[in-house]
Amino acid sequence: MTIGAPILEIEVLIIGLFLLMTEAFFEQIDKRTLAFTAISGLLAILAASFFVAPAPANVATAGFWSFYAADPLAIFFKRFALVTTVLVLVMMIDYAPIVRESIHGTTHQSGLGEFFALPIFTCVGLMWMASAIDFVMIFVSLELVTMSFYVLVSFTRRNPATLEAGVKYLILSALSTGFLVYGITWIFGVTGETNLSRVTAALSQPAIEAGPALFGMVLVLVALGFKIGAVPFQMWVPDVYQGAPTPVTAFLSVGSKAAGFVVLLRVLQPFFILPQMERLLTLIALLTLIYGNLAALPQSNLKRLLAYSSIAHAGYLLIGVVSFAGAAVSFYLVAYLLMTLLSFAVLIAVAKETGENIEDFNGLAKRSPFLAFAMLIAMTSLAGVPFTAGFLGKFFIFDAAIRHHQITLVVAGVITVACGFYYYLKVVRAMYWEAPASESAVPLSRLSQVTMAAMIAGIIFLGVYPQPILDALKH
Amino acid sequence: MILPFIVFCPIAAALAILLGAPARRTALWAAGVTLAATAFALYGFETGRPGFQFVSSLPISSDWRINFTLGLDGLSLMMVLLTAVVTFAAIWFTGVIADREHAFYACLLFIAGGALGAFASIDLFFLYAFHELALIPTFFLIGIWGTGNRQAAAWKITIYLATGSFILLLGLIMLYRSVPEAARSFDFRNLQQSASMILPQAQGHIFLVLLIGFGILVSLFPFHTWAPEAYASAPAPAAMLHAGVLKKFGLYGLLRLALPLLPQGAQQWSTLLIVLLLGNILYVGLVTIAQKRLDWMLGYSSVMHMGYIFLGIASGTLLGTSGAAILIFAHGISIALLFGIAGEIRQRTGTLLLTDLGGFGKVMPRAALAFGLAAFASIGLPGFANFSGEVMVLFGTFRNGANLNHFTIFQVATVLALWGVVISAVYMLRAYRSVFMGALRESWASVIDLRPSLRLPIGLLVALSLWFGFFPQSFVRIVSPVFQSYFIQK
Numbered sequence: 001m002t003i004g005a006p007i008l009e010i011e012v013l014i015i016g017l018f019l020l021m022t023e024a025f026f027e028q029i030d031k032r033t034l035a036f037t038a039i040s041g042l043l044a045i046l047a048a049s050f051f052v053a054p055a056p057a058n059v060a061t062a063g064f065w066s067f068y069a070a071d072p073l074a075i076f077f078k079r080f081a082l083v084t085t086v087l088v089l090v091m092m093i094d095y096a097p098i099v100r101e102s103i104h105g106t107t108h109q110s111g112l113g114e115f116f117a118l119p120i121f122t123c124v125g126l127m128w129m130a131s132a133i134d135f136v137m138i139f140v141s142l143e144l145v146t147m148s149f150y151v152l153v154s155f156t157r158r159n160p161a162t163l164e165a166g167v168k169y170l171i172l173s174a175l176s177t178g179f180l181v182y183g184i185t186w187i188f189g190v191t192g193e194t195n196l197s198r199v200t201a202a203l204s205q206p207a208i209e210a211g212p213a214l215f216g217m218v219l220v221l222v223a224l225g226f227k228i229g230a231v232p233f234q235m236w237v238p239d240v241y242q243g244a245p246t247p248v249t250a251f252l253s254v255g256s257k258a259a260g261f262v263v264l265l266r267v268l269q270p271f272f273i274l275p276q277m278e279r280l281l282t283l284i285a286l287l288t289l290i291y292g293n294l295a296a297l298p299q300s301n302l303k304r305l306l307a308y309s310s311i312a313h314a315g316y317l318l319i320g321v322v323s324f325a326g327a328a329v330s331f332y333l334v335a336y337l338l339m340t341l342l343s344f345a346v347l348i349a350v351a352k353e354t355g356e357n358i359e360d361f362n363g364l365a366k367r368s369p370f371l372a373f374a375m376l377i378a379m380t381s382l383a384g385v386p387f388t389a390g391f392l393g394k395f396f397i398f399d400a401a402i403r404h405h406q407i408t409l410v411v412a413g414v415i416t417v418a419c420g421f422y423y424y425l426k427v428v429r430a431m432y433w434e435a436p437a438s439e440s441a442v443p444l445s446r447l448s449q450v451t452m453a454a455m456i457a458g459i460i461f462l463g464v465y466p467q468p469i470l471d472a473l474k475h
Numbered sequence: 476m477i478l479p480f481i482v483f484c485p486i487a488a489a490l491a492i493l494l495g496a497p498a499r500r501t502a503l504w505a506a507g508v509t510l511a512a513t514a515f516a517l518y519g520f521e522t523g524r525p526g527f528q529f530v531s532s533l534p535i536s537s538d539w540r541i542n543f544t545l546g547l548d549g550l551s552l553m554m555v556l557l558t559a560v561v562t563f564a565a566i567w568f569t570g571v572i573a574d575r576e577h578a579f580y581a582c583l584l585f586i587a588g589g590a591l592g593a594f595a596s597i598d599l600f601f602l603y604a605f606h607e608l609a610l611i612p613t614f615f616l617i618g619i620w621g622t623g624n625r626q627a628a629a630w631k632i633t634i635y636l637a638t639g640s641f642i643l644l645l646g647l648i649m650l651y652r653s654v655p656e657a658a659r660s661f662d663f664r665n666l667q668q669s670a671s672m673i674l675p676q677a678q679g680h681i682f683l684v685l686l687i688g689f690g691i692l693v694s695l696f697p698f699h700t701w702a703p704e705a706y707a708s709a710p711a712p713a714a715m716l717h718a719g720v721l722k723k724f725g726l727y728g729l730l731r732l733a734l735p736l737l738p739q740g741a742q743q744w745s746t747l748l749i750v751l752l753l754g755n756i757l758y759v760g761l762v763t764i765a766q767k768r769l770d771w772m773l774g775y776s777s778v779m780h781m782g783y784i785f786l787g788i789a790s791g792t793l794l795g796t797s798g799a800a801i802l803i804f805a806h807g808i809s810i811a812l813l814f815g816i817a818g819e820i821r822q823r824t825g826t827l828l829l830t831d832l833g834g835f836g837k838v839m840p841r842a843a844l845a846f847g848l849a850a851f852a853s854i855g856l857p858g859f860a861n862f863s864g865e866v867m868v869l870f871g872t873f874r875n876g877a878n879l880n881h882f883t884i885f886q887v888a889t890v891l892a893l894w895g896v897v898i899s900a901v902y903m904l905r906a907y908r909s910v911f912m913g914a915l916r917e918s919w920a921s922v923i924d925l926r927p928s929l930r931l932p933i934g935l936l937v938a939l940s941l942w943f944g945f946f947p948q949s950f951v952r953i954v955s956p957v958f959q960s961y962f963i964q965k
Binding site: 385391417 | 536608610637
């Protein structure tokens with residue numbers, strides 16, 4: 001039994017609409033049911049994604065399949081989006097009490113319905129983006145993602161920091177959208193095409209004017225650089241990450257970033273014919289690596305630390321992009337998904353009790369050994385210790401860089417890895433060395449506990465046996 | 476199947492302890508069983524047969540040709556034996572741990588498991604990965620249970636070793652990439668066959684990267700500053716394991732990988748290596764003399780003695796290389812014993828300042844005897860394994876390009892390195908005098924001697940050192956077939 005790839009997105013969309021309708025017409029139900037419905041629905045679709053029929057061959061010149069791809073990369077990132085959304089929804093259930101505090105409403109659960117429904121729409125956007133091979137499609141799906149994030153980022157709107165984050169995200173995101181459209185226009189103007197493979201064909205013709213095409217591509221790069229948080233378009237990241245509700249931050253740092261990289265991998269392909277592009281990207285990767293890691297060093301707020309760390313990881317991922325290592329980038333993103341979401345999940349649990357600063361984690365190992373262990377695994381994986389997925393991710397990336405003789409990036413990478421050890425182990429030190437402020441255990445719901453255990457298992461499993469991910473990316 | 480058992484026995488025990496098994500008993504049993512299994516492997520090992528024995532393999536990634544392959548040849552067998560012995564002694568030496576005893580023993584066992592895995596791996600990926608397994612436990616051991624300026628020491632060792640490891644990783648990837656696509660592999664045996672395809676220039680690059688990476692891990696001058704501080708702050712069992720075993724990984728890596736796979740690279744950089752190792756022997760040696768605390772002195776002395784092993788690696792002769800292997804083993808045993816006794820003294824007095832101590836020979840005769848034997852071994856007194864190792868290293872180096880009319884750098888280095896023996900005699904004997912001889916303070920008159928049960932691990936360590944001191948050929952016979960193949964290839 002096989003199904004067409006677009007069915008997946010349509011099903012997710014139906015789930016989202018269903019949630020909104022239920023929210024609107026059945027006010028009395030426990031809103032958490034909505035989240036559980038969404039989680040089970042998304043898991044069913046995740047299972048269904050293993051029965052997707054390959055896209056019809058040789059029809060990619062016109063019609064639907066000229067802007068929608070169903071190749072392994074697309075299916076892979078659809079699953080990626082689904083897993084991310086499910087994990088974020090689990091975190092949102094834990095986070096719900098904090099949302100309630102900051103929403104006016106007649107019932108005690110007002111506003112929670114949208115909080116659980118909006119990520120579904122983001123997920124649809126992410127899934128579409130994974131398949132987008134036409135600039136128009138890329139633009140539309142990117143906007144769908146961004147629109148739902150506008151609302152989610154400023155969801156707990158009575159908190160001034162959240163409001164500030166929302167405004168910053170709105171303005172800068174809108175600006176980057178402007179860059180994207182403008183860039184697409186230039187590229188269309190030069191090549192007369194919006195389909196990526198036809199753009200490639202047009203660009204390889206000798207009569208083409210490379211200058212304007214390059215200018216258009218640089219504009220697109222500005223927009224994508226904003227999405228992935230690459231230097232010099234990273235200014236929004238720390239403030240927005242710190243201000244947004246924590247599950248949304250997690251979603252933003254994984255979902256939005258992964259989407260940016262998928263698009264980058266697809267969009268850059270035609271433009272790597274132009275040598276200037278590679279030099280430019282190397283420079284961006286270098287700056288991102290150095291800035292992200294150095295700025296993370298003095299942070300004392302864990303959420304902000306993770307924001308800078310996400311910039312740093314964008315740097316490692318960009319090394320992979322510059323070295324044309326699609327598989328390495330994809331593997332790294334999977335590792336990044338697991339370890340980032342795990343650290344945010346622990347952060348949500350602990351922040352409810354104490355706070356978001358690193359010193360609030362003091363002595364966590366004595367209070368809640370499981371949470372401390374989960375954080376230890378997440379941090380060692382982020383730092384890149386062997387037998388974790390994060391290490392293999394770095395291993396593949398550095399291998400690609402050495403293969404392409406990117407000596408500058410490799411040297412910078414080694415230095416920044418050492419920085420990473422310092423700031424990630426700062427968290428470990430707080431948890432294991434310092435004395436706790438109180439002895440009571442941090443409460444943790446059964447669902448979160450199971451999810452965290454699954455993520456820990458995933459990190460270690462992929463750190464030892466990466467082959468399943470590599471196989472899933474093959475044609 | 477004996478090899479996976481040896482590697483995973485400590486790791487399984489560590490997990491069991493974390494899950495609530497009685498800490499000390501489980502750890503001791505695991506270390507004892509590992510030692511027994513290693514002795515069994517030694518017994519079953521066919522000396523002189525080329526290649527690896529007890530090979531077992533499990534495919535991990537077909538794309539990258541990574542397999543989890545374990546196997547032993549003479550060199551790795553002796554490293555595994557060293558690890559098993561020192562682990563057993565270190566766990567036996569562990570005293571009462573007041574805070575989180577379970578985690579302490581689990582960390583020790585993780586370090587041991589990582590070292591065993593690294594030495595028993597034929598696949599370079601796992602050789603690297605197992606070594607890094609020890610990184611986080613070391614951070615914990617020093618940071619939580621350390622003494623003195625433990626936090627700074629823990630940061631320093633962790634960041635130094637993480638950086639060194641990543642440089643090493645780059646070197647390994649370069650090595651992997653330096654052969655044509657079809658021959659590419661992380662398996663050492665395949666690499667050995669295709670090593671001749673590596674261009675001389677590439678050999679030079681890769682050797683330099685490996686030398687820096689491994690050099691940081693072994694505290695090669697000038698990358699040595701992490702070691703004394705970390706060993707001074709670490710709890711005694713951690714210092715025993717780290718200085719005795721884990722640090723030897725870098726030397727093992729150079730012997731295992733760099734010499735056979737990159738012979739021309741080794742030649743290109745031998746002058747640099749000799750200059751740096753003389754820094755270890757002479758400069759660090761003088762710094763050791765100036766130390767005022769016993770733990771710092773031992774830490775620096777362990778850095779200094781690495782110089783002789785590096786000299787053996789740089790010697791370019793079969794004699795010198797085999798001497799380096801013996802010296803790795805011998806130094807691992809003597810430094811473990813020294814750190815163990817120093818830890819016992821610190822537990823009783825709370826200080827290791829040499830001017831505060833004195834006269835402990837009267838109250839701790841057993842400790843004085845054991846420390847004396849280990850100190851003699853460490854200086855290189857004939858009869859101990861260190862002596863046979865050092866003699867072979869020095870003779871081997873001197874012989875390289877020997878010409879009566881003209882001294883090359885090898886002969887000059889031998890002459891200078893011989894001075895190091897005097898230096899180590901000075902600081903070791905001074906330390907012995909100021910700790911065990913002289914007047915005893917009244918407040919320490921009631922200090923009790925070592926637990927009688929410690930006679931077993933001490934006896935084991937001393938017996939091994941004496942055995943290989945008097946019968947070095949029993950060691951050489953096992954390791955030299957490995958090196959012979961290196962020098963035939965040349």
